[in-house]
Amino acid sequence: MENFLDELNPEQLAAVTAAPGHLLVLAGAGSGKTRVLTHRIAWLLETHAASAHGILAVTFTNKASHEMRQRLEKILPFESRHLWIGTFHSIAHRLLRLHYAKAQLAENFQIIDSDDQYRLIRRILAQLNLDEKQFPPRQAQWFISAQKEKGLRAHAIDDERDAFMRTQVKIYTAYEALCQQNHLVDFSELLLRVHELWRNEPEILAHYRARFSHILVDEFQDTNSMQYAWIRQLAGEHTQVMIVGDDDQSIYGWRGAQAENLAHFSRDYPNVTTVRLEQNYRSTKTILNAANAVIAQNSDRLGKELWTEGETGEPISLYEAFDEHDEARFIRACIQRAFDQGYSYKDIAILYRSNAQSRVLEETLLEGNISYRIYGGLRFLDRAEIKDCLGYLRLLYNTDDDTAFERVVNQPPRGIGDKTLQQLRDLAREEKISLWQACEKARLNKTLTPRAATSIAEFMNLIESLKPLMNSMPLDQVLDKMIQGAGLQAHYQKDRSEKGLAKVENLAEFIVFAREFKAEENSELPLVAAFLSQAVLDSGEKEAALGEDAVQMMTLHSAKGLEFPMVFMAGLEEGLFPHYLSANEADGLAEERRLCYVGMTRAMKKLYLTHAQSRSLHGSGSLKQRSRFLAEVPEEYLQQERRQTKFSAYPTQRSPTRLQANTSGFSLGQTVRHPLFGEGTVLDLEGQGEHTRVQVRFKHSGSKWLVLSFAKLEKV
DNA sequence: TCAGCGCATGTTTTT
C-alpha cells in the first residue's frame, strides 16, 4: 500500500493521511482533488480507520461518482461495491426505497424530472383558475424548489405578507397534494423527504449515524442549503466529514449553490483541519498566471494561489475577429494547423458562454471536414419521443401515475382531446381518484360522448394488454410491443422529414438501450422500477467519447472538471461574457469571472482567447466591445494574432486515414439492411470500436449516419 | 380535435 502514497505531494499526503477529525480540502483547479479523495478512502481502509461499510462518498453528478468508483477500483485490493458512492439524489433515492413506508411514500413511488414538474404545475394553475401570464409556471416551479431547498413545506410558510406570496403558497400546497396522491417525488423532494425521515424517525437516523464513520463530499462549493443540512444531520458525534471544494470554481450560484458553505464548514464543525492544494499539475506557467490574475479581481475569496513547476509554455493567443464567422474560421485554421503538427482532435476543446454560439462554429468545422462533438443540449433520455415511451412504461407500472397518463393518453393523437380530458380531470378531483380510475368510472357511468368513450376504451385495453407482458418477457421486447401497439412508431414514421426520421431512429435506439440495461447489483427493485428511476436520475450523459477523435465543443459550465491540451474560449465580449443578465448584480459578475477562470484553467498547453467586433445575435448584428476579462489578463502573457484574409487556404479534403482505420467489418459500397430503413449502401465509415459510425444511403429513407453499436445493421 | 399559422422570445444545467 505504501506505493500508492508515493505518488502524492506533501499537501496531498497531508490530506490523505490526516489524523481523525473533520477535514476541509481547498483544492485548486488541476491540483489532484479526485486523487486525494480516492486515496483518502483507500488509506482509511488500509489502516483500518474505516470499514468499506462505514464510508459514504457523495458527488454531484453521476459521471463524477462513476469516475470515483473506477479510480478506486484501481488502487483498492478488493471491489469497491460495498462502498456507498453516489450523487446526493441517488443516495436519497436509495434511502427512500429502503424506508418508503416511514417516509410516507407508496412502495411504487416515481421520481419526476423538472419537465414533468413543469407540466404538473401548469395543470394546477389551470385547476386553480390562475392566469399563466400573471403567474408564470416557471416562477412557481422555482418558488417550490427554493422552498424545498430551505426545508420548508407549504404549511410552514408565512404567507400573510402579500397576495403574491399567498398565491405561490396556494400553488405549492396543491402541488404537494397532487404529488402525494400520485406517488410522485421531484428532485428536491428526494432530499427533503430523507431530511424529514431522519428528523421524524430518530432510530433510523441513529442507525445511519452509527453506520457511517466517514462522509466525504466532493465539489462542496456546489452544495445548496438542503444538502448542507443533510450532511450536518447525518454526521453524528463520531462521524468524520471530509469536504473538498474550490470557492473559485463556484459557478452554480444561480441554481441555489452556496459557496459560503465551504466557509461555514469550519464554523459549524469542531476542530476542522484545513489543507490547501495549490500546486497545479495541469497548465503551463503562462496559463496559470493569467488565470490567477483574472480571479484575483474577485473579492471575498478564501485565498489560494495556484503555482506550477511546469514550463512557461507558449503565450496565450488573442484574436480579434471581424465577426463570428471570422472567429470560427480562425479557430478552424488553428485546429487544422495543430492537427498537421500532430495534435489529435480530441485534445482540442472549444468553450463558449452560451449554446447558441455553437451553431456557427459547428458549420465552420463541418466545412473543414473536422470531426467534432457537441456536448450539452437535449440528452437522449430527455427527448420527447423517449419520454413518451417512458410515460407508457410508467403507466404500465402504475396506472395511477397521472403525470404519465396525461403525457401519453393522446400521444399519438387518438381523439382524446382537451374536452374529454377536462371531464376526466374534474371527475378525478371530485372523487379523489386517479385519472385512470376516473376513466373506469366514466366508462361505467357512460358520461362520455360515444366517440370519446370508444377512444378511452381502446386506450385502456392497450395498457391492460401490455401490462401482463412486463412479467413475462424482457424489457426491450415489452417496449417494442408497446411502441408498435401504441402506434408511436407509425406516428413518427408519418413525418418524413429529417426530424421524423431521427425520432424513429431514437425509438429503435431506446429499445437497444433497454436491452442493455442492467440493474445495479444492490438493487432490490423490480427491473422496470429500476429502469425508470435510473432513466430519470441519470440522463445518460455519455462518457467523453472513447476512441472517437473529435474536437470537443461545450459551454464553459459543462467544461468544469475536464482538461484539454488546447483550449479555445470564444466570444469574449461584453454582454455575452460576462453575460448581460449577470452583469448588473455584483455577485453575478463575480460568478462570470469564476466561469472565466474555470475556462482558462481547462487548458494544459495552449490557450486561445477570441472575440468578435460584431456579432449577430437573433438576427440583427451588433457591435461588441471586448470583454473586461481580457483586460484583466496581464499583457505579458498575451500575443495578439494577426487577422488573415485567407483561412480557407488550408486543404479541406478529408484525410484518407479516416477511411482505413476501422474494425467494423463493414466496407464502403457494401449493401446493408436496417430493421427500419430497409436496404442501403455504405457511403462512409468513421470512428472505432463501439463509436464506429457508418453513413448509409437507404433506398427509401435517404442517407443517414448510424452508430454501429446501436443500429442493427446486417450485411446483405 | 388538431394542424397550421403568427407572434414573442431569446443564459448557464444537474439531479
Place this chain on the structure above:
DNA sequence: CATGCGCTGA
C-alpha cells in the same frame, strides 16, 4: 435567426 408556444380556422 429559429424555436416554441398559443390561438384560430377547418
